[in-house]
Amino acid sequence: MTTMAQETGAPATRGSEIRRHELAAFLRSRRERITPEQVGLPRGVRRRTPGLRREEVAQLSAVGVTWYTWLEQARNIQVSVQVLDALARTLMLDASERAHLFRLAGAADPTPAASCPSVTPALREMLRGLEPIPACIQNSRYDILAYNRTYARLLGDLESVPPEDRNCMLLVHTNSEWRAAIVHLEDSMRLMAARLRASMAGHLGEPAWKMLLRRLEAESPEFRENWERHEVVGNRTKIKEFLNPYVGHLTLEHTDLWLGPEAGARMVTYTPKNEETRRRLEMLQELAQGSQVP
Incomplete structure (x- = not known):
């Protein structure tokens, strides 16, 4: 005799199973479209698999081969947001594909690429109104949530950076354009690390913070x-x-x-300290408005 609980839970179970199979098929399709050369691996003479092998994806994403194989077999296993983030980077997913991956896994994307409801249309209008003063909205983790056109050109071309990588800590430590544009780079990196540690005290254990810290430690001595x-x-x-x-x-x-009353989201502004800087910011605004790069 079927119980009421079994009848109620059956559709949810079937829905989860369907999502697992969709996730497995999606991962296989994305894996097969990437060539070894795209991720810095030698092709070899005996390669029969189109694209990457499962063990190569596992190695590049720092997960176990058996675990990743189970994932592509639609096994009922738990997937953390850290692993999903690593897979998205390894498989070179664009913003839409990344969002699809997290939806299939039933997880919330913790990166700034996801929508941020705290950035209202009024705040975006304020950013535009501050031109030519460069301005952006950041959270305490240094994610860049919104910005005006002058800020987009302040340290290079922010528009060319994938949304999930628009984080000041990452850019200062790994982006060659940003690093070349900062006059006192060593002092800035030391100060930013100290500020991040102070902010992180209130977010210990949160996945997005752990992901950022793990990536910085891996990519920047x-x-x-x-x-x-x-x-x-x-x-x-x-x-x-x-x-x-x-x-x-x-x-x-x-x-x-x-x-807000807590040290979380903030609007960051850069006002000119002299007339020459003010004039150059006006030039930068004109370039940004026309999307011209001299």
């Missing part, structure tokens, strides 16, 4: 060195110097405008 200092610094106004690739040297005053 400079970050690892600064992180091991265990320094903490609060937020404060400061002068920053940038060597902009389009208009030259800029001297700016960095100010954080908090959007």
Whole structure:
């Protein structure tokens, strides 16, 4: 005799099974379209598998081969957001594919590529109204949630950066354009690591924070060195110097405008400290409006 609980749970179980099979098929299709050369692997002479092998995806994503095989076999296993993030990067998913992957896995994407309801149309209008002053909205993890056109050109071309990589910590430590544009790079990296550690005290154990920390430690020896200092610094106004690739040297005053009572989301502005910088920001705004790169 079938119980009421069994009847109620059956559709949900079937739905989960369908999603697992869809996830398995999606992963196989994305794996098969990527060539070994795209991820820096030798093709070899005996390769019969179109695209990457399962063990190659597992190795590049730092997960077990057996576990990944079960995932492609639609086994009923738990998938963390950290693993989904690693798979999305290994399989070179675009924004739509990444969102599809997280939906099939029944997980919420913790990266800034996901929509942020706290960035309202009014805040976006404020960002536009501040032109030519570069301005953006960041959270305490340094994710860039929204920005105006001048900010998009302040340290290079932010539009060319994938949405999930638009994080100031990542860009300062791994993006060659950003690193070349920061005049006092070593001091900036040390200060940012100290600020991140201070902010992280209130977010220990949260997946998005752990993902960011793990990636920084893996990709930047400079970050690892600064992180091991265990320094903490609060937020404060400061002068920053940038060597902009389009208009030259800029001297700016960095100010954080908090959007709530807690030190979370904030509007970051860069106001000119002299007339030459003001003039160059106006030039940068004109370039950004026309999407022109000299």
